[in-house]
Amino acid sequence: MQDTHSRRRLPEVPPEQSQIAVLQATVERLQAGFDDSTKAKKEWSAERTLLRAMVDHVPDALFVKDLQSRFIIINRTVARFHGLIDPDEVIGKTDFDLHTFETASKFFEIEQRIMQTGSPMIDMEEVVIDRPTGDTKWLSTSKVAMRNxxxxxxxxxxxxxxxxxxxxxxxxxxxxxxxxxxxxxNLPLEKVLERIVLLMETQLQGVFGSILLLDPDGTHLKHGAAPSLPAAYNQAIDGTAIGPGVGSCGTAAYRRESVIVTDIANDPLWVDFRELAERYELRSCWSTPIISHLGAVLGTFAMYSRDIRAPDVWETNLTGLVTRIAAIAIERKLAEDQIIFVAHHDSLTGLANRTLLKDRLVQAMLQTERYNPCVSVVFVDLDDFKSVNDSLGHAAGDQLLKIVAGRMVDCVRPIDAVVRLGGDEFVILLVDQPEGTDAISATLDKMRMAIAEPISIEGRPFHIACSMGVATYPNDGPDAEALLTNADAAMYKAKEAGGDGFQFFTAEMNVKVHERLALQDAMRDGIGRSEFYLVYQPQVDIQSGRIFAVEALVRWKHPVRGVISPNEFITLAEETGLIVPLGDWVLNEACRQNKAWQDAGLPPVSVCVNVSARQFQDKKWTSHVTSALEESGLDARYLELELTESLVMRDVDQAIVTMKELQALGVHFAIDDFGTGYSSLSALKSLPVSRLKIDQSFVLNLATDEDDRTIAAVVISLGQRLNLKVIAEGVETNEQLGFLRDSHCDEFQGYLFSRPVEAAAIAALLQA
Structure with missing residues (x-):
């Protein structure tokens, strides 16, 4: 039967305490040797040698002190730590002989307390200096009182x-x-980089760190952080160009790899910087490029030493870690800067946007109040910019806008600002201006002529003019909003005067501004209060005289002003975006009314609805049309959407996609105002349209103007060749109708047959 005691495990003893026990036993044996005067010297020497070998075999530092904290026994580890070979050289000494006074005093105080109280100190952390290397060492020390x-x-x-x-x-x-x-x-980058350098320096002895950042131009290194290097040295290398032989950092950034220079005085990479390094006793430099997660160089991390040497494995590994952390910090800062830039700048031109404009304007107005210079706001709108977009597309228009923006910037001072609000609208902020209009007029004349210089896009020259309106603080407005509004009003006055010029704001303009704002508010309220209604103009087959469709036209009956002309509110609706809710209402009401006519037993006709650019560009436009048809119950084949050719030409490919989605439902399309834009025949051929509409400007003088007759005949012939119906609008005389009939035009609408009338009148016409 197995002895149960043999299976019992002895309690585990911490290694340090076990070693202390061994050391105590050793001391006791040595003390016994000291006390036994009868023991032979030879035996004592052998015993002492054996015990010393046992103590020296322990890798930790073992020592015994007397009541005065004098060393009486140590092993070789303690001796080596103090730069000594023979342990006996330490015997009889105290910590005051081996350490600084501050460190020795701390040790002495703790040891005296242990020997007075008998309470041990276990695993206490101590920081000392390694004598041979000068490095800082951390020790985990246990000390216990020794008893006889x-x-x-x-x-x-x-x-x-x-x-x-x-x-x-x-x-x-x-x-x-x-x-x-x-x-x-999100602390400042310079503080983060400095902390990163200090992180490295706390790990290494005698090494100084430096982070340099690559400029946005990608050709120079700027100071990032180097808290332990002399400020004069940092200033001297700030702005260093990168290249194949520009010190350690410039070369590392250029090569995109680490560059280790162990001896600056004799390395060819440091020829141009050798004297600078020598002045500050820098003997070696190891530089590593800081690389982003996308592989772009962000800067360099360098370690300097006053010794001629290369980095060891630990230092190399630490460099890799530090550069990765630095890359995270720098990329975070660059991303933040980009977000701020995008939030305050126009993505196309790089100019400041409306948000930054208001901040700059408010600051300029405060300066005006303090020092009395003038600040002027100039509202700029390009004349006939639409023709560029319509003829060559938005890409060409964007190119032109960037060129014009650059010309504006060249015409103002660095303290001024050029801002793009959107589209072809710009604002120029002229600060620190003298009183009077002469200086402003000279600047605007210079800008007007610069903008008017020919611009070549896709081999085609364009001459762009602009209209400008000026409002000056404080005379023309008490705050930023008022100044912008009044400068806008002055710009519209310049457009009314024919464009290609500028106007200064006057009090009379303010009246018109308020009238325009009042009309805008009234229109917004009018949509909600059902003040708008539809009239319909018949479209007639020329040969048979039969009404086959009606065009829905919106009207506004204001509760105070009465019926307001569409010429007065449609343009404003387009500019303010109110055309979207108004257009959606027109679509729904036209579909509802057409279904009501059919339900009343009237001959079925198509209803034609004009579509604005803002509506057509809405990503939900297709669903709006589908919803209008579903809610009204109208069959899609009885709905025709009229698009202007300039609208379609903005983005032909996208227009085709949208039109085909609706065509699949049965909806028809017509090109309105054909001949006034710049459609290409290839684009027209690819569009899913069934009808071309000759603009009334060509119909007006058909009886007398040979050019208009030619244009109308060409459009009719083109439509027939493309298997499209051609309808002429604005027909008012028999002479006009006679020419259209002789030219084989298919359809017409106009006062000659009927003015736009309300739904009941259309019902009567359909019955007749």
């Missing part, structure tokens, strides 16, 4: 374990976490 056979405290036994590597790793992890926290808290 009578239980009296006669000294102290201690053991110290070098935990520098572990402590260094702990500090590194803590510093990493702190730096990442700084990045997450």
């Amino acid at each position: 056979d009578q239980g009296e405290i006669v000294g102290l036994v201690g053991i110290s374990r070098d935990v520098t590597v572990r402590k260094r790793d702990e500090i590194l992890r803590e510093e990493q976490a702190h730096v990442l926290e700084m990045i997450a808290m």
Whole structure:
């Protein structure tokens, strides 16, 4: 039967305490040797040598001190730590002989307390300097009181374990976490980079860190952080160009790889900077490029040493870690700067946008109040810019806008500002202006002539003019909004005067501005209060005289002003975006009324609805049309949507996609105002349209103007060749109708047959 006691495990003893026990036993044996005067010297020497070998075999630092904290026994680890070979050289000395006074005082105070109280100190952290290397060391030390056979405290036994590597790793992890926290808290980049450099410097001895940042132009390195290098040295290398032989950092950024220079004085890469480095006793430099996650060079991280040497494995690994953290911080800052830039600048031209304009304007107005210079706001709108978009597309229009924006910037001072509001609208902020209009007029004349210079796009020359309106603080407005509104009003006055010029704001213009704003508010309210209604103009087959369709036209009956002409409110609706809700109402009402006529037993006709550019560009436009048909119950084949050719030409490919989606439902399309835009025949051929509409401007003088007759005949012939119906609008005389009939035009509408009338009148016409 197995003995149960043999299976019992002894209690585990911490290694340090076990070693202390061994050391105490050793001391006791040595003390016994000291006390036994009858023991032969030879035996004592052998015993002492054996015990010393046992103590020296322990890798930790083992020592024994007397009541005065004098070393009486140490092993070789302690001696080596103090730069000594023979342990006996330490015997009889105290910590005051081996350490700084501050460190020795701390050790002495703790040891005296242990020997007075008998309470041990276990695993206490101590920081000391390694004499041979000068490096900082972290020790985990345990010290216990040593007693004799009578239980009296006669000294102290201690053991110290070098935990520098572990402590260094702990500090590194803590510093990493702190730096990442700084990045997450969006602290200034210079503070983050400085902390990263200090992180590295706490891990290494005699090494100074430096971070340089690559300029946006990608050709120069700017100072980022180097807290331990002389400020004069940092200033001297700030702005260093990158290249194949520009020190360690310039070369590392150029090569996109680490560059290790162990001896600056004799390395060809440092020829131009050798004297500078020598002045500050820098002997070696190891530089690593900081690379973004996309592979772009963001800057360099360098380590300098006053010794001629290369980095060891630990330093190389640390460099890799530090550069990755630096890359995160720099990329975060670049992303933040980009977000701020996008929030305050126009993406096409790079000019400031409306948000930044208001901030700049408010600051300029405060300066005006303090120092009395004038600040002027200039509202700029390009004349006939629409023709560029319509003829060559938006890409060409964008190119022209960037060229014009550059010309505007060249015409003003650096303290002024050019802002793009959107489309072809710009605002120029002229600050610190003298009183009077002469200086402003000279600037605007210069700008007007610069903009008017020919611009070649896709081999085609364009001459762009502009209309400008000026409002000056404080005379023309008490705040930023008022100034912008009044400058806008002055710009419209310049357009009314024929464009290609500028106007200064006057009080009379303010009246018109308020009238326009009042009309805009009234129109918004009118849509909600059902003040708008539809009239319908018949479209007639020329040969048979039969009504086959009606065009829905919107009218507004204001509760105070009465019926307001569409010429007065349609343009305003387009500019303000109110055309979208108004257009949706027109579509729904036209579909509802047409279905009502059919339900009343009237001959079925198509209803034609004009579509605005804002409506057509809405991504939900197709669903709006589908919803109008479903809610009214109208068959899609009885709905025709009229699009202007300029609208379609803005983005032909997208227009075709949208039109075909609706065509699949049965909806028809007509090109309105044909002949006034710049359609290409290839684009027209690809559009899913069934009807061309000759603009009334060509119909008006058909009886007398040979050019208009030619244009009308060409459009009719073109339509027939493309298997399209051709309808002429604005027909008012028999002469006009006679020419259209002789030219084989298919259809017409106009006062000659009927003015636009209300739904009841259309019902009567259909019955007749």
